[in-house]
Amino acid sequence: AELVIQPPDGRTLVNLETNFLTTTTEPTTQSIQLLGRGVDIEATPVRYLWHFGDGASHEGSDPGAEYPDLRITHVYDKAGVTVSPSVDVTYQGRYRVDGGDWVPIPDTLTVAGTPVDLQVLSATPHLVG
Numbered sequence: 001a002e003l004v005i006q007p008p009d010g011r012t013l014v015n016l017e018t019n020f021l022t023t024t025t026e027p028t029t030q031s032i033q034l035l036g037r038g039v040d041i042e043a044t045p046v047r048y049l050w051h052f053g054d055g056a057s058h059e060g061s062d063p064g065a066e067y068p069d070l071r072i073t074h075v076y077d078k079a080g081v082t083v084s085p086s087v088d089v090t091y092q093g094r095y096r097v098d099g100g101d102w103v104p105i106p107d108t109l110t111v112a113g114t115p116v117d118l119q120v121l122s123a124t125p126h127l128v129g
Helices: none
Strands: 003-006 011-013 017-022 028-034 037-051 057-060 073-075 081-083 086-097 103-111 118-121
Touching: 017 086, 037 103
Parallel strands: 011 118
Antiparallel strands: 003 017, 017 073, 028 037, 037 057, 037 086, 081 118, 086 103
């Protein structure tokens, strides 16, 4: 799954809400030939497990959203560290043979996301005159 972190560029601030989202939200379909028959397989994302890289996680059906719509956020409480957040996506599937009716696949499949490095920094205000 593609993980998007806001603020961008691999850096965030300690004690700031960091926004997370994924663009992996739409069904994906693949068509194959199997024993001379056309088989369509469709996988739809249904759940997301967010790993924030500091031991905290969150699971739900929300893929998050772009700023300013903060739906999946996390506040890091230690500065000067690099964490590796990721998102795992669980898919529900279905298939059809030769363009027939769709048949649900009873099991789900969870695909582990690739961790992304994120530096947690502190900011120091300076008065200028």
